Amino acid sequence: MTATAAVALLLTACSGEESAETDAASTASASETSSATEASASESSSSETSASETSAPAGEMEEVEVGESVEDPELGNTVEVTKIVRDFASEDFANIAEDGGEIVLVEIDAKAGDEFSGGVNGPFKLRADGTDSSSTSIVDDELEAAGMTPFDGPSRGEEATGWLAFQVNTRADSYEFVYTRLAAKVIGSDKTFPKEEWTIELP
Structure with a gap:
């Protein structure tokens, strides 16, 4: 058998990979309450963003x-x-x-x-x-x-x-x-x- 001999592989198709995708009242008191709620939500969102930014990269x-x-x-x-x-x-x-x-x-x-x-x-x-x-x-x-x-x-x-x-x-x-x-x-x-x-x- 010489170095120039070649091999013909008897390949078979291999697939099968699975794949696998509150309305606010119109009063000054209610307005203040709404503003306080929005401020709290904003702080919470900011905190979540900060935590996400400091987590390990994907x-x-x-x-x-x-x-x-x-x-x-x-x-x-x-x-x-x-x-x-x-x-x-x-x-x-x-x-x-x-x-x-x-x-x-x-x-x-x-x-x-x-x-x-x-x-x-x-x-x-x-x-x-x-x-x-x-x-x-x-x-x-x-x-x-x-x-x-x-x-x-x-x-x-x-x-x-x-x-x-x-x-x-x-x-x-x-x-x-x-x-x-x-x-x-x-x-x-x-x-x-x-x-x-x-x-x-x-x-």
Whole structure:
């Protein structure tokens, strides 16, 4: 098998991302009472605004170091999970957290082997209690606005680092990161690779 051999991945469509959006009396006494009420309401509103301004920014998040990796010895690909972010505060999809779920971010550093084409493109999943959540691009714009690069799989012989986002509809205490190599066949030969998956325990 030469370095120019290529792999044709037997891809299947993976979707299923769930998405989930007093009248005042006309007397001087009543007028004074109304003015006092408005003043009190104004002070309350000012206090609420001040509290809002001093609260933590919605985009503030904790990046937890992981530093665990897996390797596909047959294709020569390696995937390292470098960091994880729980409860990503998405403004566009705030309903996910409101409904008991969360958006989890996982930063990976992937290196594609130099013998076969195909690169490293997953699929990537987050697993909890036997349920898998596929990676999604729904918060890519918010990631970029926060200075975080969405993951773009590397081609043969290349390396790429970026963030994957997962929509979890039922929040769990902990997760597993799952990297799947789909079944593959070497073009021009009878050589095949079966589907296989590797997992990394996340904090």
